[in-house]
């Protein structure tokens with residue numbers, strides 16, 4: 001039987017974390033909030049929480065089948081995901097297959113250039129600092145992760161990205177880039193954590209390059225709810 005919810009222990013921008021009657025498990029609640037530019041732009045999008053939870057569960061299954069350990073236990077209802085309790089490392093792993101976003105800006109490139117192979121970048125998870133780019137030596141020196149943990153996170157992120165690229169590719173969509181977060185279990189193992197949703201990656205329709213992710217909201221390109229409903233339909237075929 002699933003444990004019961006106890007108290008909200010963390011309020012994120014689009015998710016809440018709840019403790020449960022099992023000290024080793026927490027519940028992630030997916031809300032309808034959409035935010036961009038570190039919370040400066042905000043909106044409530046009808047059904048977003050349920051759509052993102054459904055897509056997340058499917059995508060965690062895909063990466064789990066590819067051999068990546070994850071924090072997911074099971075979904076409890078439309079908005080709640082039961083997860084193993086982990087400590088999130090303050091290092092975000094971004095994998096890029098195609099030039100876009102901050103990478104395009106930093107190097108003065110046009111969005112859309114295909115990279116020879118996926119590359120990995122690390123960012124320090126800090127709202128106060130706007131998630132600055134960080135290199136391995138700094139992340140280790142500042143105690144954010146051990147050297148072996150960074151190596152492991154990079155390998156797992158690439159493995160995750162390959163599995164998700166194949167999945168989206170089969171649905172006529174290119175996975176341009178994505179941000180992955182990892183957690184440390186009580187036993188010290190690393191697992192893929194957080195969410196796998198169009199809030200944390202870029203998805204472009206093959207052929208048209210139409211954007212089907214949170215850039216729609218960041219750049220006011222279309223209705224985010226309609227976009228996520230379309231993605232959900234493509235994934236689940238209904």
Ligand code: UDP
Nearest residue numbers: 094100101102103177178179199200201202
């Ligand atoms: N990303 C994210 N959260 C962040 C920063 C980035 O989910 O705090 C995702 C973003 O949606 C994109 C990828 O990571 O899929 C790379 O983002 P980028 O560095 O290009 O930054 P952005 O242009 O989104 O600010």
